[in-house]
Amino acid sequence: MQPLQKIVRAPFTLVLPALAILLVVFGIPTVQLFLESINAPNVSLNNYSSFLAQYANIRVLFQTLEISAIVTLICLLVGYPAAYLISTASKRARMILVVLVVIPYLTSALARTYSWIVILGDNGLVNSVLLDLGLISSPMPLIYNRIAVYVGMVHIMLPMMILPLVSVMMGINTSLIAAAKSMGATRSTAFWRVYFPLSMSGVRSGTLLVFVICLGFYITPAALGGLGDAMLSTFIAAQVATGFDMGAVSASSFVLLAIAIAMLSVFGLNLSGVQNPAPKQKGGWSERFGILRAIKGYLKELSVASRARRWPMDLYRASGSMGLSRFVAGAFLALVISFLLFPEIVVIVMSFSDGATLQFPPTGLSIRWYVSFFSDVAWYGAAWVSIKIGFWVTVLATVVGTLAAYGLSGVRADLRSSMTMIILTPITIPVIVVAVASYFGLVNLGLIGTETGIVLAHTIGAISYVVVIVAATLANFDRRLEQAAKSMRAPPLTTFVRITLPLIRPGIIGGALFAFIHSFDEVVSTSLVSGFSVRTLPLKMWENIRNEIDPTVAAVASLLTLLPILWMIALYITWWRARAPSGVALEGKV
Incomplete structure (x- = not known):
């Protein structure tokens, strides 16, 4: 017992x-x-060769990789500074900002995709405003194209980039930045040489997460894209719905799975956040010529000495650009939060329209x-x-x-x-x-x-x-x-x-x-x-x-x-x- x-x-x-x-x-x-x-049991690669032999399949595959890579890059370029500003905000402001990012993350992806149909459609918000202002005479083709796919996918995936970055950045010891500045490093040098390497685990996690999830996107490209914007997931779903060729479906699925596993294997090896020592730079063009190396070293010493003399004055002198920097940072963060929340607000307002079609602003209110x-x-x-x-x-x-x-x-x-x-x-x-x-x-x-x-x-x-x-x-x-x-x-x-x-x-x-x-x-x-x-x-x-x-x-x-x-x-x-x-x-x- x-x-x-x-x-x-x-x-x-x-x-x-x-x-x-x-x-x-x-x-x-x-x-x-x-x-x-x-x-x-008759092992062969006929299904894979058949998949690769068709030009349409290869085009859809590369199109899937292209869309996923571009969406991931946009999310990183927008998400990294947004996460940095959130992590450096006061405790109360940081809590509010994180909640504002989490709310879209928890919102139905289908509802968020629909919100962009409402905004970008021929009778949507953007075209209606431009027509009312007389800037255009007919609706612009803002939907059923690649740009609309990028907008919709970035809107859905951006919180998944920001949240891992904020989590890692909040664990970075900011006293290391102050120590770098006390040694004469400029603000940009301290950021790129100290802060950015310490945040690489968040960059790697967010980038990997966004890219792999984008590979399997189905609803958003199908709803916002045109016939030339299909992704491999749409192709696989159509195969399952219209036929029972398990060999073709399996090969298509495992091609996509192989790409995801390759990405996880290459970039997912170190997600612990432990930083590797800074790699030594070798083979640079200035290292190959003695005179250029000497000039580079001399200029570096001059810049270090100059920064060392200037640092005490900069430390205790009020910077006139701080107000402008804070304004730019606040404006950028406000734009990011607005991008995440505004489409949902538009849908809520338009849902109270009393017309037979959706309009913004509604001509009348009704339930x-x-x-x-x-x-x-x-x-x-x-x-x-x-x-x-x-x-x-x-x-x-x-x-x-x-x-x-x-x-x-x-x-x-x-x-x-x-x-x-x-x-x-x-x-x-x-x-x-x-x-x-x-x-x-x-x-x-x-x-x-x-x-x-x-x-x-x-x-x-x-x-x-x-x-x-x-x-x-x-x-x-x-x-x-x-x-x-x-x-x-x-x-x-x-x-x-x-x-x-x-x-x-x-x-x-x-x-x-x-x-x-x-x-x-x-x-x-x-x-x-x-x-x-x-x-x-x-x-x-x-x-x-x-x-x-x-x-x-x-x-x-x-x-x-x-x-x-x-x-x-x-x-x-x-x-x-x-x-x-x-x-x-x-x-x-x-």
């Missing part, structure tokens, strides 16, 4: 439910897809489109289906993910790292690959076209979010509290329920909220697994956007935009209630 109890209490045992779900729904189907792509949503069974029925599926996904992912996070906290560091990466696979590779693998996995289980199948397809990604958030909470958990309870002969289950669970409850609630949001906003996997028999709210929205452009979508999008605010309030209340007992205890001691 004791050996059985030891097995049950082993940390690895707690991870098994999460691994089992991941293996059945995603792992085994992925292996089957790979074997199908190489025509196993007719909200009434249309709550009175049309097709709309509120789809919403109820999404709520039911989201509820069961939340329950399953929260229980399994919390057990997995708690179990991982008790295993060896090397094993914990490997198992964590396995569990996080569904959210670290292109979503279309996860959707295709889940589709074929649920075909094996006979669950295509069922709500149970959709719940399982959503759960594999939701578990990843729960594990990340709960594991972060457990990282600050004092294990000595558990040891104290066990020393007083408390059983393991009692220790977990009475000691551990209350202390990590904010992380569990946060993970549950993210699991629900992940399920409620899922479109790609749902579109493949639903089998045209289960209609969730995102699927209803997607069909309406592509076919009708019913103004009721604006009301739905505005409701989905307000949803993250409710999540933030719930998280704050949870955090406040978690802190309240400790504050009361401290007051009692005083």
Whole structure:
């Protein structure tokens, strides 16, 4: 009996439910897809050669890489200075700015994509304003082109670049910058030689995250782009929807997966934030010629001496450009926040229009489109289906993910790292690959076209979010509290329920909220697994956007935009209630 109890209490045992779900729904189907792509057991590369032999496939592949790279570069160029300004702001301002960045991140990607259709369309905000001002005589083609795709994708991915950068930058010791300046370094030199290298782990994480997720983008390019802006994910989804050539689908999916794995392998090796020593510069053109090297050294010594003499005066002299610099920095940050929030505000305002078509500003105010949503069974029925599926996904992912996070906290560091990466696979590779693998996995289980199948397809990604958030909470958990309870002969289950669970409850609630949001906003996997028999709210929205452009979508999008605010309030209340007992205890001691 004791050996059985030891097995049950082993940390690895707690991870098994999460691994089992991941293996059945995603792992085994992925292996089957790979074997199908190489025509196993008669191993050949015919499917890959057929894919590469078609010029259209090669063009779509390079187009996918190009769009993903450009979106990633734009997000980095905009996100890095924005993250720097947020991290250097006062504590209260930083908290407000981070919340303003998180709200768009939690908002439905489908709703945000729709907001750009409203803004950039022929009858949208931009064209309406330009026509009213008499600057143009006919609507400009601002949508269904590559620029619109870039705008929509950058809007969705920018928070994913900013948040990792802010997290890393807040951990940088700014006294190192002051030390560099005290040694005569200019402000720019101190930034590029000290601060920027220390922030490279955030740059690497944000860039890798944005690029890999962009590889699997499906909704935004399809909604905002033209026929010449299709990405490989759209191509794969069309193959699944129109045919049953598993070999071709598998080869296309694994081409995209291979690119993602290559990026993760090359740039994901060091995400710990530990900085490598500065590399030695060799072979520069000035190093090859003795006289130029001497001149360079002499000028460097002169500049160092000059800066050393000037530094005491600069240190105590008020700079006249500080006011201008702060104004420029504030204006830039305001533009970034406006870019993230303004489209959602436009949709909310336009959802109260009383006209038959959407206009900004509305000619009159009305709630007719909200009434249309709550009175049309097709709309509120789809919403109820999404709520039911989201509820069961939340329950399953929260229980399994919390057990997995708690179990991982008790295993060896090397094993914990490997198992964590396995569990996080569904959210670290292109979503279309996860959707295709889940589709074929649920075909094996006979669950295509069922709500149970959709719940399982959503759960594999939701578990990843729960594990990340709960594991972060457990990282600050004092294990000595558990040891104290066990020393007083408390059983393991009692220790977990009475000691551990209350202390990590904010992380569990946060993970549950993210699991629900992940399920409620899922479109790609749902579109493949639903089998045209289960209609969730995102699927209803997607069909309406592509076919009708019913103004009721604006009301739905505005409701989905307000949803993250409710999540933030719930998280704050949870955090406040978690802190309240400790504050009361401290007051009692005083």
